[in-house]
Amino acid sequence: MNTDVPTTPGASSGSLLRRTGWRLERRLEVKPWHEVVTLVGAFIVGLAICSILIAASDKSVVDSYRALFDGAFGSRRAVYETLVQATPLIFTGLAAAFAFRARVWNIGGEGQFFAGAMGAFFVSDLWHAHLPRGVMVPVLFIAAAAAGALWASIAGLLKARYDTNEIITTVMLNFIILLILSYLLGDLWRSPDTFYFQTVTLPESAHLPLMIDGSRLHWGFGIAVAVAVVVHVVLRRTALGYEVRGVGINRTAGSYKGISVPRVTVLVMAISGALAGLAGAAEFSGIHHRLQLDISNNFGFVGIIIALIGRLHPAGVVVSAIAFGALVNGAVTMQIQTGIPAALVDVIQGLSLIFVLTGAVAVRYRLQRTRSDE
Amino acid sequence: MNGDGADSVLLRARGVTKRFPGVVANDDITLEVHRARVHCLLGENGAGKSTLADLFYGVHEPDEGAIELRGEPIHMVSPRDAIAAGIGMVRQHFELVTPMSVLENVVIGTRGEAKVDLRAARGRLGELCDLYGVEVDLDTPVGDLAVGQQQWVEILKALYLGCEVLILDEPTAVLTPEGIERLFATLRRMASEGLTIVLITHKLHEVMEISDDVTVLRRGRVVRTSLTSEVTMADLTRMMVGRDVDLAIDVVEAPRGDLVLDVSGLDVATESGRGSLKQVSLQVHEREILGIAGVSGNGQDALFDVLVGMKPADAGRILVDAKDIAELSPAGRLEIGIASVPADRIHQGLMMDFRISENLILGRQRSDRFGRRGWLNQKGIGEFADDSFAAFDIAAPSPAHVTRVLSGGNLQKIVMARELAGQPRLLVVHQPTRGLDIGATEYVRRRLVEERDQGAAILLISEDLDELLNLSSRIAVMFDGRIVGEVDRRDATVDRIGMWMAGVSGAPGEALA
Numbered sequence: 001m002n003t004d005v006p007t008t009p010g011a012s013s014g015s016l017l018r019r020t021g022w023r024l025e026r027r028l029e030v031k032p033w034h035e036v037v038t039l040v041g042a043f044i045v046g047l048a049i050c051s052i053l054i055a056a057s058d059k060s061v062v063d064s065y066r067a068l069f070d071g072a073f074g075s076r077r078a079v080y081e082t083l084v085q086a087t088p089l090i091f092t093g094l095a096a097a098f099a100f101r102a103r104v105w106n107i108g109g110e111g112q113f114f115a116g117a118m119g120a121f122f123v124s125d126l127w128h129a130h131l132p133r134g135v136m137v138p139v140l141f142i143a144a145a146a147a148g149a150l151w152a153s154i155a156g157l158l159k160a161r162y163d164t165n166e167i168i169t170t171v172m173l174n175f176i177i178l179l180i181l182s183y184l185l186g187d188l189w190r191s192p193d194t195f196y197f198q199t200v201t202l203p204e205s206a207h208l209p210l211m212i213d214g215s216r217l218h219w220g221f222g223i224a225v226a227v228a229v230v231v232h233v234v235l236r237r238t239a240l241g242y243e244v245r246g247v248g249i250n251r252t253a254g255s256y257k258g259i260s261v262p263r264v265t266v267l268v269m270a271i272s273g274a275l276a277g278l279a280g281a282a283e284f285s286g287i288h289h290r291l292q293l294d295i296s297n298n299f300g301f302v303g304i305i306i307a308l309i310g311r312l313h314p315a316g317v318v319v320s321a322i323a324f325g326a327l328v329n330g331a332v333t334m335q336i337q338t339g340i341p342a343a344l345v346d347v348i349q350g351l352s353l354i355f356v357l358t359g360a361v362a363v364r365y366r367l368q369r370t371r372s373d374e
Numbered sequence: 375m376n377g378d379g380a381d382s383v384l385l386r387a388r389g390v391t392k393r394f395p396g397v398v399a400n401d402d403i404t405l406e407v408h409r410a411r412v413h414c415l416l417g418e419n420g421a422g423k424s425t426l427a428d429l430f431y432g433v434h435e436p437d438e439g440a441i442e443l444r445g446e447p448i449h450m451v452s453p454r455d456a457i458a459a460g461i462g463m464v465r466q467h468f469e470l471v472t473p474m475s476v477l478e479n480v481v482i483g484t485r486g487e488a489k490v491d492l493r494a495a496r497g498r499l500g501e502l503c504d505l506y507g508v509e510v511d512l513d514t515p516v517g518d519l520a521v522g523q524q525q526w527v528e529i530l531k532a533l534y535l536g537c538e539v540l541i542l543d544e545p546t547a548v549l550t551p552e553g554i555e556r557l558f559a560t561l562r563r564m565a566s567e568g569l570t571i572v573l574i575t576h577k578l579h580e581v582m583e584i585s586d587d588v589t590v591l592r593r594g595r596v597v598r599t600s601l602t603s604e605v606t607m608a609d610l611t612r613m614m615v616g617r618d619v620d621l622a623i624d625v626v627e628a629p630r631g632d633l634v635l636d637v638s639g640l641d642v643a644t645e646s647g648r649g650s651l652k653q654v655s656l657q658v659h660e661r662e663i664l665g666i667a668g669v670s671g672n673g674q675d676a677l678f679d680v681l682v683g684m685k686p687a688d689a690g691r692i693l694v695d696a697k698d699i700a701e702l703s704p705a706g707r708l709e710i711g712i713a714s715v716p717a718d719r720i721h722q723g724l725m726m727d728f729r730i731s732e733n734l735i736l737g738r739q740r741s742d743r744f745g746r747r748g749w750l751n752q753k754g755i756g757e758f759a760d761d762s763f764a765a766f767d768i769a770a771p772s773p774a775h776v777t778r779v780l781s782g783g784n785l786q787k788i789v790m791a792r793e794l795a796g797q798p799r800l801l802v803v804h805q806p807t808r809g810l811d812i813g814a815t816e817y818v819r820r821r822l823v824e825e826r827d828q829g830a831a832i833l834l835i836s837e838d839l840d841e842l843l844n845l846s847s848r849i850a851v852m853f854d855g856r857i858v859g860e861v862d863r864r865d866a867t868v869d870r871i872g873m874w875m876a877g878v879s880g881a882p883g884e885a886l887a
Contacts, residue, residue: 239739239748242732249725256684256714256722257737258705 027366034363035311042309042355043323046348053347054340064338071333072326078333080215086325087286088113088296090224091279092303093310093317094231095148099272100312101235102248104265108155108170109276110300111177112148116277117284118181119147121189121199121291124206124284133205140206141223141281148277149270151177156269160262166269174300182293189291198292208286220282225318227278232314244268276300297328305349309356324349384409384570385430385461385539388447389439392425397782397809399425401594402439407539407587412561412571414581414602417591418614418670418837420808423574424466426591427541430572431463432456443539457483462532463541468524472517476527479516480534495534502533506564522553540564541572546580558584576669578607578614578876590614593809611872615839630847631660633696634800634831635681640690642676651676652855654690658800658831663822665846666835669875673855674835675717678804681833682714683707694800708737711799715789715806717835723789724777731759731773734792762791767817783814790821801825804835819845839868839875853877 051061072082092109099106106112123143128136155173158164184190185197193200208218235241246254247264255261279299288295306324310316327349331342385407392400400422407413415423428434429441432450440447443459450456456463470479481495499512510519510526519527525545532540542561546554561571561584575581581588581602588605590597590613597613635658642651651673658664668674679685681692683704692699699707716722724733735744735755744754759773766787770780777788786806793801803822807815822845826832836842842849843866850860851874859874 237750237752239745239750242739242750246725246728246736249727250721252721253723253725253736256682256704256716258703258708259737260703260705 027364030363035316035360038359038363039309039311039316039320039356042352042359045355046352049351050344050348053344057340059338059340064334064340067334067337068327068330070330072330074333077215078329080212080217082322082326082329083221084216084218084287084325085328086321087218087221087224088279088283088299089302089306089321089324090221090228090318091282092276092299093306093321094224094228094303094314095272095275095279095300096304096307097310097312097314097317098231098235098244098275099268100248100307102244102264102268103251104156104159104268104272105167106152106155106170106269106272107167107304108152108173108273108300109279109303110296110298111170111174112152112273112276113280113283113296113300114177114181115151115273116144116148116280117291117295118177118184118280119277120144120281120284121202122147124202125189125199128202128206131205133207133209136205137208137285140285141278144277144281144284145274146277148280149274152269152273152276153266156266156273159269160265178293181291185291185293191290196292199290201290206285207289208282216287218282218286220286223278223282227275228314228318231275235314240264240267276303279303302349305353309353311356311360382408382410384444385572386442386445387426387429387436387439388442390426390429390436390441391438392429392434392436394425398594400429400436403591403594403596404439405589405596405599407570407572409570410565410568411586412565412573412584414585414588415572415574415591416576416578416581416588416610416614418576420593420805421576421591421614422594423576423591424543425594427463427543427572427574430456430539430541431461457535457537460536460538461541462535462537462539464525464528464532464543464545466543466547468528470516470524470527473515475513475515476510476519476530477512479527480512480531483531483535499530499534502530505567506533506560508560521548522550525549525557537569539570539572541574543574544576545573546575546577554580576614578610581610582607607876608869608872611839611876612868615837615868615872628661628827630662631829633657633659634694635833636691636693636696637681638691638693640677640680640692641688642673642680642685643688644676649673649676650855651680654852654855654857656833656850656857656860658833660829660831661826662847663826663832663834663845665842665849666833666852667839667842667849667871667875668835668837668852670837672852674804674837674852676855677852678714678716678802678835681802682712682716705737711796712802713793713796713798713800714802715786715793715804717804717808719782719785719789724785726776726778728777729774730768730770730777730780730788731755733777733788734759734762734773734795736792738792738796758795762788762795766791766821783810783817786810786814786818790818794821794825797828798825798830801830801832802835803832805837806834807836807838807841839871842871843868851875 047065054061054064071078073079092113095109095112096106120140120143124136124140127139131139151173155166155169158169159166182197185199189199191198191200208220211217211219211222235245243259243264246259247261251261283295284291302324306317306320309320327345331345334340335342383406387403387405390400390403391398403426415426417423425434429436432453432455435450441450442448448459471482477492477496477499480499481490481492484490496512503510508526508530510523510530516524516527525548545557549557565571573584585602587599588602588610589599590610592614638655640651640654644650649671654677656664666674666677676685680687683702687700694710694712720726725736735758738744739750745751756773762768763773768784768787768791770784806818806822810818819841822832822834834842834845843863846863848860848862849866849871850857851871853874854877861870
């Protein structure tokens with residue numbers, strides 16, 4: 001035996017031979033309750049970590065969270081306001097979830113929200129004097145969906161045709177639509193009687209009716225929940241939904257069995273854009289009744305978080321959108337009562353997302369003790 | 375050094391079994407690798423070679439049995455343990471940091487030192503290069519090197535980390551003939567310097583050229599370990615493709631019917647140039663199975679893809695029932711009765727996260743049977759699933775379960791149930807029994823024969839010669855993208871086909887010298 005061979009450090013150490021450890025094994029099947037546990041667990045861990053922040057600033061954790069809860073659900077009024085906050089998030093959450101189910105990464109919910117709001121304003125401005133409310137409101141919703149779909153389709157077509165990365169194009173389209181809107185608000189659409197970048201406030205014929213009189217809760221919430229049901233039915237019961245899920249699971253097998261991936265991609269992008277566009281219509285016609293640059297509180301982007309936390313399931317989206325609505329709403333009360341900045345809610349949101357995402361991966365595995373060799 | 379004494383055994387697998395969802399990748403494998411020798415693991419794709427290598431390298435742990443090093447069982451949780459024990463491996467996919475230099479890539483794997491002494495490392499690497507005759511510029515960024523050169527960096531990494539056993543997984547796949555020659559010369563030199571080499575390959579002539587010992591694997595089991603000097607290429611072919619006499623299906627052939635598939639002068643280019651098709655012509659009739667034999671990578675994938683519509687043909691014609699199908703999409707081809715069973719059922723054939731019932735209708739979700747105006751017909755789908763479960767004896771808790779839970783045999787039954795449902799006119803089947811156990815294999819083969827008897831034209835692409843000899847009416851052999859020979863089953867012998875498969879030329883249809 002030639003001894004020139006480089007010898008191995010530690011090769012003869014016996015400790016290595018008798019080591020036990022833990023090993024991750026992939027679970028074959030992830031059951032629904034695993035998902036629910038992940039979701040709830042993530043929220044709790046997020047809140048728990050934030051309680052360290054609260055304690056560090058010498059505030060009472062219990063009082064703070066009680067104020068947060070009171071603000072969100074403490075009264076009838078608080079609940080309505082929570083649902084108002086949740087409404088656009090349900091739409092944008094569904095938009096992201098639908099696209100992500102097909103592994104089409106639409107990050108342009110924000111821009112499609114604005115496209116929808118602009119479409120809604122455009123037809124309302126044009127026809128509110130001529131159409132009764134019962135016609136005007138459906139028309140403006142349809143216009144919003146169409147505008148959102150159209151705007152998203154740009155990215156969809158580029159992806160289908162040239163395999164352009166849709167993450168980049170949708171983000172770019174966000175900037176472009178905002179710049180178009182600011183141009184319009186400064187010029188064509190600017191209200192003559194104001195100094196601000198905003199349109200005229202439209203009269204009642206273009207207003208979405210209220211669900212509860214005396215609150216801000218408009219029918220947009222009801223529509224959002226109904227749309228969530230529709231999205232679920234489309235995904236589960238239609239050939240299109242089958243193909244959307246299929247493309248998301250395994251494009252290769254899909255194309256071998258005749259599913260046209262480019263066609264599905266364009267459709268998914270358009271439908272996703274339409275859903276985000278509906279959020280724009282709901283905010284425009286349910287809350288603001290005019291266009292201005294700050295009608296979105298990052299709804300398009302938060303929708304992505306909502307979709308991921310909701311595990312891309314319409315029911316999960318509705319639940320997590322309401323939870324986020326509650327956080328946003330309750331944070332105001334918390335800030336007033338305890339002086340803790342409402343920005344803490346962003347931290348809770350961010351942490352919850354991180355834990356849901358890690359949880360979603362972790363839940364696919366189980367820990368198994370490896371045997372030791374004696 | 376004669377390789378016989380127990381002392382010379384460096385690495386041993388003792389009764390090793392490794393299962394993955396759906397397959398037994400390694401089934402009770404026992405083999406011994408002797409010190410300072412080149413030991414080849416030979417087998418078809420899916421025979422379990424790479425899994426065995428991963429077990430030696432600590433990537434996986436055996437479910438049963440043990441890996442022994444220097445006569446002692448060694449328990450490895452990760453490659454880190456393997457490296458510490460003196461086992462190195464060059465995997466098929468390199469693990470290199472491309473912007474960094476060769477030297478940096480080599481030292482990046484060293485652990486436990488806060489500061490890396492690059493000067494010393496350079497000196498040590500230089501010695502290794504001299505010792506084994508490796509020529510690589512240590513300061514070139516790895517990304518600038520050709521793939522063949524990058525492989526040398528991987529080899530250097532393993533050597534630098536002090537391996538005594540070097541495992542190479544299909545190292546010649548990325549090399550030119552000259553590169554292979556150089557690699558083999560170096561490996562020989564390493565062995566003569568005392569290093570032990572384990573080389574994984576499915577190429578017979580490489581085994582003959584380089585190895586001292588060879589272990590043939592087939593379907594996750596060891597067929598035999600021999601001294602290379604004591605076997606011939608024909609022996610190895612036979613061991614590789616198997617002789618499962620008990621799997622023979624009693625085939626009574628009906629006379630073939632009309633011509634269904636008529637392919638002529640087909641050219642299909644591939645990006646890399648590997649596995650392209652060159653002037654392929656073949657015909658399949660009703661009630662006939664045409665077998666396509668060949669070592670993988672000789673154009674079978676392209677042939678399958680071009681027939682099902684996943685790849686366009688660059689030249690030539692594909693006629694089905696005398697109609698040109700070049701313009702038909704995969705969906706259009708399904709519609710005219712071309713069914714297909716792909717080689718990689720998990721990636722090409724199934725949606726693993728779909729329900730089983732959903733997979734059973736993949737491709738026909740818009741047909742009248744399973745839907746109406748865009749809606750899925752849940753009742754129709756459910757009934758079809760129940761029928762399929764009964765007809766194909768699918769072992770699963772229920773059609774509503776996620777497909778992922780099934781075993782390999784049952785996955786293939788789902789694909790078969792789906793593809794055979796519409797009474798296909800033409801069935802293109804690629805490696806239908808790869809990775810399946812004996813029972814499922816027999817079942818799948820029987821179904822193919824039944825389908826033929828019902829009138830289908832079947833093109834069976836397989837690397838399993840036994841399967842081809844059992845099922846086919848005629849066998850054509852592909853080598854380097856061409857059909858290099860075709861024989862009637864009655865005249866076919868393993869030796870004859872094996873020679874064609876190995877690229878030993880002989881004009882089509884001509885007996886071999």
